[in-house]
Amino acid sequence: MLRKISLVGTLMLLLSLPNVSKAIDSAKPFLGRWALFLPGGAGWLEVKQMDKYLDASLLWFGGSVEPVSSVYMDGETLVVTRTRNFVRDNKRTHMASSQYRFSLYADQLVGELISPEKDGSVNKMRFTGKKIADLPAAPNLSKLVYGKPVKLLNGKDLAGWKLLEEKKVNGWSVVDGVLVNDPVQKEGQPHIQYGNLCTIDKYEDFNLKLQVNVPAGSNSGVYLRGIYEIQVVDSYGKELDPHNMGALYSRITPSESAEKAAGVWQDMDITLCDRHVTVVLNGKTIINNQPALGCTGGAITPDEFIPGPIYLQGDHGKVSYRNIEIKQILK
Numbered sequence: 001m002l003r004k005i006s007l008v009g010t011l012m013l014l015l016s017l018p019n020v021s022k023a024i025d026s027a028k029p030f031l032g033r034w035a036l037f038l039p040g041g042a043g044w045l046e047v048k049q050m051d052k053y054l055d056a057s058l059l060w061f062g063g064s065v066e067p068v069s070s071v072y073m074d075g076e077t078l079v080v081t082r083t084r085n086f087v088r089d090n091k092r093t094h095m096a097s098s099q100y101r102f103s104l105y106a107d108q109l110v111g112e113l114i115s116p117e118k119d120g121s122v123n124k125m126r127f128t129g130k131k132i133a134d135l136p137a138a139p140n141l142s143k144l145v146y147g148k149p150v151k152l153l154n155g156k157d158l159a160g161w162k163l164l165e166e167k168k169v170n171g172w173s174v175v176d177g178v179l180v181n182d183p184v185q186k187e188g189q190p191h192i193q194y195g196n197l198c199t200i201d202k203y204e205d206f207n208l209k210l211q212v213n214v215p216a217g218s219n220s221g222v223y224l225r226g227i228y229e230i231q232v233v234d235s236y237g238k239e240l241d242p243h244n245m246g247a248l249y250s251r252i253t254p255s256e257s258a259e260k261a262a263g264v265w266q267d268m269d270i271t272l273c274d275r276h277v278t279v280v281l282n283g284k285t286i287i288n289n290q291p292a293l294g295c296t297g298g299a300i301t302p303d304e305f306i307p308g309p310i311y312l313q314g315d316h317g318k319v320s321y322r323n324i325e326i327k328q329i330l331k
Contacts, residue, residue, distance in 0.1 A: 027054055029104050030078045033132040033294055035302035036060075036111065039125065042227075042302035044294040045102075047071065047078065056080050058100070062297040064243070064250035069097070078102040086118045107131060132304065135291045139273045146207060146327040152199060152310065153179055153324050161197050164226075164300070164311055168195030171314055179321040181220070181314040198226065198311035205273045205329040208310065211322050214245075216262040218317035221249065224272045225308030226300035228292050230279060232319060234262040246281040249296040254279070254286035265322075273329055275304060 027049065036043030036059075044059040056071040058080060069081045080100040087093050098115035109129030117123055152160060155177040163170055171183040171194040183194035203225060212232055214220065220232040228248060235244040236259050242250050245259035246268070258281040260266050269280035272292075279287040295302045298313070312321065 024049070026073050026076055027078065030102065034109055034129040035132050035294065035304070036109075036127060036129045037302060038127045042295050042299040043127070044302055045080070045129065046293070058082065059250075059295065059297060064297060065294075074101075076103065102129070130303075132294065135276075135293075136274050138276050138289045138291070141271065141273065141278065141289060144273065145330045147330055149325050149327045151325050153177075153322065158197075160200055162200055163195040164198045165195045168193045168315070170195055172197045177322065179312075179324070181312070181319050183314065183317065194315045196311050196314045198223075198309040200309070202307035202309050203326065203328060204307050206271070207327045207329070208268075208270045208272075208325070210268050210324040211265045212268060213265050213320040214262055215318050218262070218319055219313075220316055220319040221298070221313035222268070222270070223296075223299070223309075223311040223313070224270065224277075225304075225306075226311050227295045227302075227304055227308055228272070228277065229296040229298060229313070230268070230270055230277075232268075232313070235259055236261045246279050246286045248277055248279075248287060248290070248292060251293060251296060252277065252287050252290050254281070255288065256284060256286055258282045258284035258286050 030047045031049055032047065034045040036045055038061060041061040043061060044065065045056060047054065047056045054071045056068045057065050058068050059065045069083045071078070071080045080102070081097050083095055083097050085093050085095055096116045098113065100111060100113050102109055102111045111127045111129060113123065113125040115123045154160070155174065157174055158172060169192050171181050173180055183192070185192055208224070210222070214232055214234050216234055218234055221229040222232060223229050231243060231245060231247045231249045233243070233245050238244060240253055240257060241247070242253040244254055246254050260282060267282050271278040275292050276289050277287055277292050278285065278289050295304065300308060300311070310326070
């Protein structure tokens with residue numbers, strides 16, 4: 001009897017091997033990093049072939065890059081799932097699974113999201129993706145040639161800047177030469193949607209210097225080309241984390257804590273060159289010419305190869321900026 005079971009098990013294993021091999025082969029075109037062009041926003045997907053399984057990480061509009069719940073091949077279609085809980089009452093919680101289905105047409109990725117909503121309806125969304133070219137070697141920063149420094153604030157008004165989202169409320173103003181965002185919410189009133197502020201001009205690679213003052217518990221961010229967020233937040237005294245002050249949000253953790261206490265001016269010196277990021281915070285290099293693997297949450301676009309604005313996050317909390325100066329990299 002034992003011998004018969006063993007033979008059956010061996011036969012089933014042998015029959016399954018071609019299917020495993022076929023799944024691995026069909027997954028190969030999906031391996032790598034993908035820029036996801038979402039309706040009104042940006043996303044990012046990375047698919048990896050591990051030793052005995054597929055794995056993936058996903059960024060969807062805002063928030064952080066996160067590992068997915070599962071990833072597998074359904075024929076020639078790559079399927080990624082993420083789960084979240086819907087708390088119904090103190091006795092019942094539903095676990096909802098959102099499914100992202102990816103197909104390839106030549107070099108074009110076409111995706112569809114099928115996501116259950118809390119009310120029992122289903123959200124469906126179609127989008128496209130493009131393979132991200134491999135990162136070049138880290139640039140030699142000592143050999144960069146810069147253009148003349150340009151001040152991005154005139155100290156009087158918002159000339160040269162505009163709201164990123166035209167229909168949102170503007171909480172930005174210039175007070176005594178300082179750019180201030182004050183997104184006041186009125187108690188008992190509907191939540192006000194405040195806007196982010198961006199430069200009218202667009203830039204490629206550059207060095208950006210600025211000073212920022214973050215009140216206790218507040219949060220903002222500096223987006224390079226509208227794609228990569230350098231985090232601005234009151235994280236003084238906290239353990240190192242990819243969401244702390246000066247981090248490339250959710251992607252690169254600062255090498256050390258260099259932030260000051262809330263409510264004082266802090267110096268940021270940021271260089272973006274060949275998709276590599278350097279951040280000097282208060283005189284300390286906390287990100288040293290590290291590769292940016294893709295866009296961050298809240299990006300205007302996932303396309304890392306086009307010029308874009310400097311944009312300052314204004315929908316989170318009060319923050320002040322001054323002495324913003326940019327030098328474009330010529331070669």
